[in-house]
Amino acid sequence: MSHTLQSVLDAVSHTASQGTLPVVVFDLDSTLFSTRPRNLRILREFAATVPEHKVLQTIVPTLVPDDFAWDVTLPLTQRGLNDAALFKDLAAYWFERFFTDEYVLADTPTLGSVAYAQAVHDRGGFVYYLTGRDVHGMAQGTVAALTNHRFPFWCGRTSLHLKPSFDTDDTEYKREALADIRSHRGNVVATFENEPKNANMFRAAFPQGAHFLLQTEHSPDPETPHADIVEIPDFRLG
Ligand SMILES: [Mg+2]
Known part of the structure; x- marks a missing residue:
């Protein structure tokens, strides 16, 4: 059975009911937000x-x-x-x-993304924002964008992880972030990305989870997404 946005929400509820923290990882640019x-x-x-x-x-x-x-x-x-x-x-x-x-601040949420992140949080999920935006130049704007658009924030069970240095390669930085994601000792139920390379990396790191690729845009010369990765146009539940 292939994963859907709805099956992830159900898995979040189920995991939380078992006493385990359900973790959902969201990229920002071209995933939760349109650039x-x-x-x-x-x-x-x-x-x-x-x-x-x-x-x-x-x-x-x-x-x-x-x-x-x-x-x-x-x-x-x-x-x-x-x-x-x-x-x-x-x-x-x-x-x-x-x-x-x-x-x-000019970015707009991808269709359905605010309601979806909120649904993950409401069901007991840990909303982990993992972005290649750098902490020195983009932290304040990123917090403002998330809160202006009413993404879950300032409410517990969220994390905003930004790149420590502008010059670090995005995928390398996200690979290093895996340790931080694991440190919460939950189950990674799902990840959402627009870069096939990152989606493939998350799939390899968290094989029990569902991994989604947004059909927005991605950097040139993309990897082929693994067949298990579910491609979606946006976050509308349908
Ligand atoms: Mg992105």
Whole structure:
């Protein structure tokens, strides 16, 4: 039987009723949150700095969050704009803003994600937020985003684990985080990720759990997700 969002909630209830802590691990970017509005905001602000670029000025007002995926230039190239000098400036502008407290506030919750995380918590689950956002540049914005959108927080049985250094490789950092997840001595009932490589790692680490991959976006050159990993578009229970 393959796992579903509902079967995870049932497993959380069952595990808690047995006196064991059910742990559910959630990634943030492109998992609980959509980063597309963040990319749109950055591109809009960048466009305002180059008013003389008429093609960009024509395209940007037509864009909506779902035009974006991994690379902020995608909606531009899809509309026929290929300007290497402009893209170099955009990349620098983007890099200075994307990984900051202020700009993460533009993100919106993935459909159903707030209610789902709350349901996990309500049933006795430990909500473990594990994100590659770095603690120095993004901690305050991340707490504000979680609480503004009413994800479980400040209410016990939650943890927010951020990357200690911006330069650490995300998967390496998440591999090291496995020890912290295990230190709670519960059962990892489920994990949610948008990066196939991380989902595969969680599956190998917690073979008794259910492992989900969000069909949002992921970094280039992805691993093939293991056949056991369940792919979902969002967190709606259906
Ligand atoms: Mg992610």
